[in-house]
Amino acid sequence: MASTAQSANTALPKGVSPLRAGTGTSFLWRRLHSLTGIVPVGLFLLEHLISNAEILNGANAYNGQVKFLTGLPFRLWLEIFGIFLPLLYHAAYGVYIWWRGENNVIDYALKGNWFYTLQRYTGVLVFAYVAFHLWTMRFTGIHLTEHYDASVWKVQTELAHPLMIAVYAVGMLAACWHFGYGLFLFAAKWGIVTGEKAQKRAQVLGIALGLLLTLLGLVTIYSFVTRPAQEKNPLWEQPVQEQSQLMAPAATVR
Amino acid sequence: MANKTVQFKIKRQDGPNSQPYWDEFEIPYRLGLNVISLFMEVALNPVTREGKQTTPVNYDSNCLEEVCGSCAMLINGKARMACSALVDNLEQPIQIEPFSKFPVVRDLQVDRSVLFENLKAVQAWVPIDGTYDLGSGPRVLPQVQEQAYRLSQCMSCSCCMEACPQFNESTGFVGAATIAQARLFNMHPTGKVLKEERLAALMGDGGIQECGYAQNCVEVCPKEIPLTKSISDVGGQVMKKAVLDFFRV
Numbered sequence: 001m002a003s004t005a006q007s008a009n010t011a012l013p014k015g016v017s018p019l020r021a022g023t024g025t026s027f028l029w030r031r032l033h034s035l036t037g038i039v040p041v042g043l044f045l046l047e048h049l050i051s052n053a054e055i056l057n058g059a060n061a062y063n064g065q066v067k068f069l070t071g072l073p074f075r076l077w078l079e080i081f082g083i084f085l086p087l088l089y090h091a092a093y094g095v096y097i098w099w100r101g102e103n104n105v106i107d108y109a110l111k112g113n114w115f116y117t118l119q120r121y122t123g124v125l126v127f128a129y130v131a132f133h134l135w136t137m138r139f140t141g142i143h144l145t146e147h148y149d150a151s152v153w154k155v156q157t158e159l160a161h162p163l164m165i166a167v168y169a170v171g172m173l174a175a176c177w178h179f180g181y182g183l184f185l186f187a188a189k190w191g192i193v194t195g196e197k198a199q200k201r202a203q204v205l206g207i208a209l210g211l212l213l214t215l216l217g218l219v220t221i222y223s224f225v226t227r228p229a230q231e232k233n234p235l236w237e238q239p240v241q242e243q244s245q246l247m248a249p250a251a252t253v254r
Numbered sequence: 255m256a257n258k259t260v261q262f263k264i265k266r267q268d269g270p271n272s273q274p275y276w277d278e279f280e281i282p283y284r285l286g287l288n289v290i291s292l293f294m295e296v297a298l299n300p301v302t303r304e305g306k307q308t309t310p311v312n313y314d315s316n317c318l319e320e321v322c323g324s325c326a327m328l329i330n331g332k333a334r335m336a337c338s339a340l341v342d343n344l345e346q347p348i349q350i351e352p353f354s355k356f357p358v359v360r361d362l363q364v365d366r367s368v369l370f371e372n373l374k375a376v377q378a379w380v381p382i383d384g385t386y387d388l389g390s391g392p393r394v395l396p397q398v399q400e401q402a403y404r405l406s407q408c409m410s411c412s413c414c415m416e417a418c419p420q421f422n423e424s425t426g427f428v429g430a431a432t433i434a435q436a437r438l439f440n441m442h443p444t445g446k447v448l449k450e451e452r453l454a455a456l457m458g459d460g461g462i463q464e465c466g467y468a469q470n471c472v473e474v475c476p477k478e479i480p481l482t483k484s485i486s487d488v489g490g491q492v493m494k495k496a497v498l499d500f501f502r503v
Contacts, residue, residue, distance in 0.1 A: 015355065015356050016421060016426055018428075018460075019455060019456070019459075020426070020461075021375040021376070021455035021461075026459045026460075027457040027458070027462075027492075031463060100424040101422075102420075102422040104419050107331045110470060112469030112473070113419070113468045113470050117468075119466075188482070191489040191490015
């Protein structure tokens with residue numbers, strides 16, 4: 001509107017431009033956004049939640065799971081190409097999608113429109129939460145690739161404050177909801193589930209899965225918080241190699 | 255009952271670049287009034303509620319039975335047809351506005367030519383023009399006819415586009431109606447010949463990928479066209495094309 005107003009009221013307002021048939025690359029980028037949400041980001045979320053739930057089998061089981069994961073061959077490359085880059089792309093393009101949408105849920109307070117809105121807000125929320133979570137658990141503090149046995153202690157320290165538990169609970173709900181509903185969106189957009197009834201079913205299933213995963217996450221948080229606090233081992237603090245060890249090969253783990 | 259009235263206000267605009275303003279009206283109630291008949295009352299006696307002389311309201315309309323798609327506008331904030339909006343079912347004062355995402359021509363009349371451009375872009379027709387008689391076309395199975403019939407009811411009212419959060423100036427999204435028409439002509443045995451071109455068009459910028467499944471389109475569609483089903487169906491068609499193109503072109 002602003003651009004038309006400044007041209008001295010002579011040019012007519014143009015409105016929404018017609019389809020740029022067959023030109024541009026947004027199809028590829030948008031569908032890539034959709035795909036990365038499921039594979040690998042969604043898949044990683046599932047792995048992460050299930051690995052976290054190892055705490056239900058005890059502190060040793062949890063630390064053992066961290067040892068297994070951090071000991072995977074090509075761990076750093078798996079992280080970069082399997083998690084960080086796809087996650088960053090999904091998040092950045094997601095913000096771009098959110099920014100370009102013209103939310104009208106106030107005028108059209110309909111179920112699907114609420115879910116559309118929620119998908120955008122949970123996305124932004126999860127972006128902020130994951131950035132924070134990565135900072136505190138992956139990029140700062142005692143590094144778990146060097147001290148897998150510090151894992152339970154590190155999580156318990158992170159969750160020491162009730163406010164932090166709330167942050168993690170909200171982050172959990174937002175992430176799981178976004179993934180669950182995102183599964184339905186993927187199925188609808190890629191033409192896997194097309195029928196009206198089938199889409200309603202897929203929507204319910206997606207949301208149910210999201211809530212189920214949230215429950216799993218909350219039980220995991222509860223288990224961390226309620227079990228006896230782990231002692232801090234002074235050995236973990238010893239500056240064998242400093243924090244810039246992000247690039248160190250996984251083999252440095254005992 | 256004798257003194258019962260209908261109160262309504264109309265967002266008006268004298269020309270494409272002039273400032274919009276509101277006119278409030280109050281007319282005697284009659285049984286069975288619809289929103290179009292309110293405009294007719296105003297045309298008979300163009301005086302606002304405050305007694306100010308004004309002009310008849312400018313609006314598009316034609317069939318007055320919800321099949322032509324002309325009289326689409328925002329009634330109490332929702333995109334719908336004025337002819338089928340019955341006063342008895344509306345909360346008063348009825349608020350009537352032109353569509354917000356299309357350039358206003360005057361008052362409630364907007365320029366919806368973007369839909370026509372979009373339909374042309376996806377070649378929403380069956381190509382039969384030629385230099386000789388092609389004879390009768392292939393048979394269409396009744397099951398296909400049933401599906402096609404629902405899609406063929408689209409009257410280009412543009413309600414689906416107006417209600418869509420993704421249809422705006424930054425995305426330039428094509429909108430549900432055009433995608434449903436692409437599906438209609440893709441399922442026609444003769445129209446199918448342009449299927450690949452239609453899908454390629456819909457994969458351009460502003461194409462089918464911009465859909466965010468807010469599903470407002472299917473809720474506001476006056477003809478109850480299965481728009482989300484159509485978007486998913488064509489979504490599958492374009493994915494199939496994208497994958498095949500990747501391996502075979």
